[in-house]
Amino acid sequence: MTTTIVGAQVFDGTAVLGIQNISIEDGKIVQVGGDVPAGSQVVDASGSTLLPGLIDAHVHTNRDSLALALQFGVTTELEMQGTNTRDNRAAISADDTVADVRSAGFGITPPGGHPSELFPEGFRPGPPPGAQPPPGLPPLMPFSTTPEQAVAFIPQLIERGSDYIKFMVDDGSVEGHPGLPMLDQATLNAGVAEAKRHGMLTIAHALTVDATRMAIEAGIDGLAHLFMDGPHTTEIIDLAVDAGVFFVPCIVLDASMMGITGRDLADDDRVATRLDADWDTTLRSSFNHYPQGSLDDVLASAKALHDAGIDLLVGTDASVALPFMGGLAHGASVHHELQYLVRAGLSPAEALRAATSTTARRFGLDDRGRIAEGLRADLLLVDGDPLTTIGDTLNVRGVWRRGQLLSTS
Numbered sequence: 001m002t003t004t005i006v007g008a009q010v011f012d013g014t015a016v017l018g019i020q021n022i023s024i025e026d027g028k029i030v031q032v033g034g035d036v037p038a039g040s041q042v043v044d045a046s047g048s049t050l051l052p053g054l055i056d057a058h059v060h061t062n063r064d065s066l067a068l069a070l071q072f073g074v075t076t077e078l079e080m081q082g083t084n085t086r087d088n089r090a091a092i093s094a095d096d097t098v099a100d101v102r103s104a105g106f107g108i109t110p111p112g113g114h115p116s117e118l119f120p121e122g123f124r125p126g127p128p129p130g131a132q133p134p135p136g137l138p139p140l141m142p143f144s145t146t147p148e149q150a151v152a153f154i155p156q157l158i159e160r161g162s163d164y165i166k167f168m169v170d171d172g173s174v175e176g177h178p179g180l181p182m183l184d185q186a187t188l189n190a191g192v193a194e195a196k197r198h199g200m201l202t203i204a205h206a207l208t209v210d211a212t213r214m215a216i217e218a219g220i221d222g223l224a225h226l227f228m229d230g231p232h233t234t235e236i237i238d239l240a241v242d243a244g245v246f247f248v249p250c251i252v253l254d255a256s257m258m259g260i261t262g263r264d265l266a267d268d269d270r271v272a273t274r275l276d277a278d279w280d281t282t283l284r285s286s287f288n289h290y291p292q293g294s295l296d297d298v299l300a301s302a303k304a305l306h307d308a309g310i311d312l313l314v315g316t317d318a319s320v321a322l323p324f325m326g327g328l329a330h331g332a333s334v335h336h337e338l339q340y341l342v343r344a345g346l347s348p349a350e351a352l353r354a355a356t357s358t359t360a361r362r363f364g365l366d367d368r369g370r371i372a373e374g375l376r377a378d379l380l381l382v383d384g385d386p387l388t389t390i391g392d393t394l395n396v397r398g399v400w401r402r403g404q405l406l407s408t409s
């Protein structure tokens with residue numbers, strides 16, 4: 001059975017194609033443009049814009065969070081620490097009522113290093129509360145303080161199904177925990193080199209300019225955050241350009257670290273109707289570890305990186321529904337991040353690329369992130385025109401995951 005979405009303006013992940021018919025069948029996009037195929041079921045989408053399903057390039061997630069994300073048109077989440085590795089996600093991959101997922105597994109960090117400082121005494125990072133314990137082996141916790149240890153963990157992480165390798169480079173200075181154990185340069189260099197030798201994409205958590213410089217010096221492929229401890233310098237921009245790294249700025253997280261909550265987003269009916277009480281409370285909270293930070297500096301850094309030709313990817317760092325990790329909610333915060341990127345000075349089309357085709361390209365997700373024949377029918381239909389008004393991405397009218405129309409509340 002072929003379904004054809006008719007009358008919508010189409011943004012294919014890179015450019016606006018104008019009003020085009022898009023046909024889907026057996027979970028894939030089978031025709032872009034042209035006439036409606038004979039016998040096709042027609043979806044009238046006049047007045048709407050059809051986008052590739054959005055990708056959140058920085059989350060910590062579980063089945064319920066993946067379901068929430070999909071309600072907001074986020075069809076893929078990329079986990080940057082967690083348990084949704086290859087062998088643990090067969091049920092998720094097969095279930096069109098939740099977003100698809102990829103995962104780093106657990107990141108390489110010293111014992112007692114980030115993210116242990118984020119949790120209250122007695123709380124240990126691991127599967128979020130209430131999550132189903134993953135089948136199979138317990139997750140590998142790659143605690144490393146020497147190059148030899150980091151190198152030894154790389155093949156083990158790959159064996160356990162990590163899709164990319166994450167490194168924590170954090171001295172705790174912006175989390176109110178100065179002196180936190182941190183990977184040293186030699187350990188980072190060795191781990192990154194070993195991961196790349198195995199053909200793996202490497203990503204670093206870094207919240208300061210110094211930690212960002214360390215990661216780039218080690219040869220990292222991408223940064224899972226944008227530094228927030230000061231304005232950018234020409235030096236750090238030039239280093240990033242020369243290395244060809246990408247950034248997942250997670251401006252929503254930087255804002256939350258500065259005490260800026262997601263209250264305005266939570267007050268939006270298009271968001272409120274989809275959040276339960278726990279997520280509503282969480283979105284209205286914030287991390288608030290670095291109130292002395294400047295959001296204007298972060299926005300200016302994002303713009304400077306973008307202007308220098310650096311790939312920016314939309315990510316949120318949404319994790320569990322706990323107020324001490326607040327200001328964020330799965331799915332909803334992707335739309336918030338798009339708004340922040342436009343506020344930083346990107347055009348709506350540039351921001352939308354950062355949530356679709358750019359992310360697919362940088363993560364090697366060749367089957368998604370664009371509206372093109374042969375790709376997965378992961379689609380988001382919204383009323384209005386987010387290419388002129390980015391906030392229109394929240395006017396969710398339809399979400400398809402592998403061609404299956406989600407019933408949106």
Ligand SMILES: [Zn+2]
Pocket residue numbers: 058059060080317
């Ligand atoms: Zn994170």
